[in-house]
Amino acid sequence: MTALDRKLIRDFRRLWAQALAIALVLACGVAILLTTFGTFMSLEDTRNAYYERNRFADVFAEASRAPRWLMQEIRQIQGVRAADARISQFAVLDVPGQQETVTARILSLPATGTPRLNLPVLQTGRLPSPDAANEVAVNAPFAKASHLQPGDTFHVNLNGHRRELTLTGTLLSPEFIYTIGPGALMPDNETYGVLWMPETAVAAAFDMDGAFNNVTLKLSRGANTEDVIDRLDDLLDTYGGLGAYGRDLQVSNSFIEAELEQLKTSALILPPIFYAISAFLVAMVMSRIIALERSEIGLLKAIGYSDVEICVHYLLLAVLIAMAGTLIGWGAGTWLAQALARLYAQFFDFPYLIYNLDLGAYALSGVLAIASAAMGAGRSALRAARLPPAVAMAPPAPPRFKRTWLDRAMAALHLSQPVVMILRSLLRWPLRSALTSLGLALAVAVLVATSFFPAALDELVSTTFDRSNRQDAILMFDPDIPETALAEVMRLPGVMRAEGQQFQSAVLRSGHREKEVAIEARRPGADLARIISSDGRAVDPPPRGLMLSQRLARQLNVRPGDLVEVEFLGRINETHVVPVAGLVTQYIGLGAYMDLDTLSRLLRQAPRISVANLKVDAQALPDLHRVLKDTPELSGLIDMTRMQRSFEATIRQNVDIMTTIYLTVAVLITVGVAYNGARIQLSERARELASLRILGFSRGEVSFILVGETMILALLAQPLGWLLGAGIAKALADGSASDLYQIPLVLKPAGFALASLVVLAAALVSSLVVRRRLDRLDLVQVMKTRE
C-alpha cells in the first residue's frame, strides 16, 4: 500500500461521522432503488415467466350463452393461435366451520382434463376426473384460508341445487395471481374462491350443454389485439357478448400492472433525490477538505505527484464514502425487498418465489452511488488538481466580504455582531446556503408527501364507506332478478332495509374516446348506496341523465351537459344518446349512474336488480348467512363491514410501514445535511469562534452563531419544503390514478406542521452535536494553527 493510499484510509477514518452521515443518505437512494427496481424486475420476470409457461391468454370475453360450434369461427380469426371455451358461473358455497357466505367463481375444465390456455398449476392433490360429477379443485389460497384439504367436502348452491363436492386438489392459475371477488376492494380468500369443475358437471348444473359463456384466446406473435377483439365482439354479439378485452383489463393482471407501474414510478422519482443530495453533501465536504489540505496538495505537487494522481486521490475519498453508502444500502435494500416480497406474498399468488434480486439491480444502484459521489467530488478534485503548487503553498486569501445594501440594513437594525456574522456568512456562500436549505426542504417535502397518505386514505374510506356505500351487505344475483323480489329479500332474517340496484354493462362513447363500464341504476332517494356529487351532496341521477365519476368524465373528455353515446352490452344491443347530468366524487372504480326507471325504459323491460343493498341487524347475521347459503338465485354476498375492516387494516399496515420508512429517510437527510453543514462551519470558523471566546463571549453565545446559521437555513427551508411536498403529494396522487382507484389529494395543516417539527428538531440535534465539539475546542491550539 502506498503512503498516499494510507493517507486516504486515515482521512476516511478521521471523517467517519461526516462520511457516515452522507453514506446513510446515499444508502437510502441505493436501498430504494434496489428495492423498487429490483422488485420491479423480479416481479415482472416472474410474472412473464409464469404467463409464458402457463399460456396466459391474451384476449378474454364473456357472453350469455354461445354455441360450441362458434369456436371454429373464433379459431379462424386472423391472429388467433389457440382458443379455449369455458363455462364460468358464480355460486354460493357453504364451507364447514365458516359462518360467512362464501362466493365462488366456477370455471369448467375441458373433457380432456387440462385446459390449453391459462394452465393451472397443481399445488396439492389432483385435478377432478373429467367425468366426475361431484369433484372440484380450488385455488390454493382459498383452500388454505378455509382449512380445506384434498378429500374434504363442502356444499355449493349450483343454480339453485345444493350439492356436496369433494375437493381433489388445490391450484394456482396465471388468471388469478391477484384474486379479487366481484365488488370487493381487496383479496379476501376466506370469502371468495375459484372452483375448477369438469365441464360436463358444470354444463349439466347450469343448463349449458353444447354451449359456453367464456372464451379466452392466445394470439400469434405480432397479431393486432384490437382487431381480434373487434372481430370476437362481432361473433359474440348475437350471443349476449359483454365486450372482449385484452390483458390490460383482465382483473388480476391489471392489479399487477398497477403495482409494476407504481414500482417503476418510485424507482424513477425517489432514488435520484437521494443521489442528488449525497452528491451535494460530498461536494460540500470535499470542497472544505480541499481548502483545509491546500498546503498538503501543494506539497504533493512539489514532490512530483501529477495532477491526475491528486485528482484521483480525492475522488477515491468520495468513492470510499459511496462504497460505505452502497454497502449499507445493499443491506437495507435486500432486507426491504424481502419485506416487500413477503407483503406481495400476501396479495399475489405465484407458484414460485418472487424474491430473487438479480445482480444487475445491485450493480446499477452501486454504480450510480459511486458516480453521484464522484460527480459531487469532481469539481473539488479538479480544483485540487489544477491548484498551482506555488499558490497552494501560500495561505489562502481571506474571504472577501463586501458592504452591500444588506449590511446597511443590518446596521440600521442594530443587529448584534453574532447575528451579523451569521447573516454575512449565509450571503458569502449563497450557493452553499441555498443548496443546504434545498436539502433540508427536500426532507420536509418527503414528510409532507408521506403525511398526505393517511389523510388521503381517511378521506377515501370516509367517502367510499361512510358517505357512499353505507350498506352492511350486498347480495348479488346472477342473472338479474325482478325488482319485485326485493320484498322477499326484506323478509330475510335481520334485514332492516333493502334497496335494489341494477348493473348494466355498456360502452360509453364520446367522439373517438370510449370506455366500457357497468352503469349502476337505482331508485331516487336510495339511502344505503348513495351518489356523492362533486360538491359533496348526496344526489340522485335525474330522469334521462347519466352521472359520471370525475375520472370517467375526464377519460371521455365530457362535461355536464355534453352528450354521450351509450351502447348496451349483453341481452339488448342498442345504442342511445344520453346527456351527462353531473359529476360524482368517487375514488374507487369508474362509476356511471342512472335512474332505474330510465334504464328499464331504455332496455324495454320491467325494472330488474343485480344486487340488493342491505341494512342488517348485526345480531341476526349468523341466521342471515345460514339462510343465504340455500338461496338459489344468490350468486354472491359482500359483507361491507368486513370489507371495510380488512381494507382499513391493510391500508393502515401499509401506511405505517411507509410512514416509518419515510420518517427515517427524512431524518437521515436532515442529519446528513445539517450535521455536515455545521461541521464545515465549525471548521471554517474555529479560529473566529475561538477568538470570540478569548474576547469573553460565553460558550452559549458562541454556539448561538454555529447553531443559529443551521437553524436559519432550516427555517428558510420550510416554505419551500411545504411547496415541494405538496407537489410530490400531487404527483403521487395523480400517479396513483388508474381505472381501479385514485388516491385523493388531501393536505392538512397538521401534516405540514409535523414535517416542519421533525426536520427542525433533527437539524437542531445535529447542530447541537457539533456544538459539543465547539465546547471542547482548545482555544490556544486553535489560535496557533495556521489556516
Added chain:
Amino acid sequence: MNAVFRTQDLTKVYDTGELQIRALDGVNLELYSGELAVLLGPSGSGKSTLLNILGGLDHATSGKVWFRDLELSSLKDRDLTLYRRDHVGFVFQFYNLVASLTARENVQLVTDVAPNPMPAEEALAQVGLEHRMDHFPAEMSGGEQQRVAIARAIAKRPEVLLCDEPTGALDSKTGVQVLEVLRDVNERLGTSTAVITHNAAIRRMAHRVVYFLDGRIDRVEENDTRLAPSEISW
C-alpha cells in the same frame, strides 16, 4: 564551475488587478553543482518566487531558466511535474507534513513515486530520526518535523535541495540542528543546496551568499571561511 541552475533576465509579475507587483525584476544568476548557496533578503524581496520557479512550482512571466541543459521556462505543467519528481527536493518553513501519515509514511510519499529512492528508513536515519519513524507529526517537535521534511526531500536522492526558510519556524537551538543536517547532506551526498532565509546569521555557513532586494540581485558574496552551524546562533 558546473552550473545546476542558470537564469536569464528572469522576471515575475503578479497582477492583482489593481496593481502589478514585480516580484522578480530581471534576475541573472547561476547556482553551481555541489554548492550550498544562501539566498538572503527581506520579506518580499523575491527570493521565494525565485525558488518556486527554480523548483518548477511556478512559471516566470518572462526570461529563461535552465536546469543543466533543460530549459524549465519552456516546460508544460506535466513536464514540470516530472522534473520535480525526478530531480528536486523541497524543504518548507512550515514542514508541510501530511498530518495523517507517520514520519516513515511521509517519506514514503516520495519514495513511492521517485525513480531511484533510498529506503525511507535510511533517509530518516540520515537526519537522526531512526527512533521516531512511526510517530505522527503531531507527536513530534518542530525541529523533528523539519528533519522529517528534510528526510523526505533527500529520500529521492535529488540533484538539488531547495529550502524555503527551513529554520523560520524554529528556535535558534533547534534551527541549528536542522542546519547541521542540511550541511551534512550537502557534504556527504554532494546535493546542490539553495537555502532561502531572511536570517543573516545563516549566511556564514554557505559557500556563496546571494543578496536580494526589491526583486533584483543586490550582490553576491563568496565565503572564504565557512562556519559550522554549531558556531552560528541568532
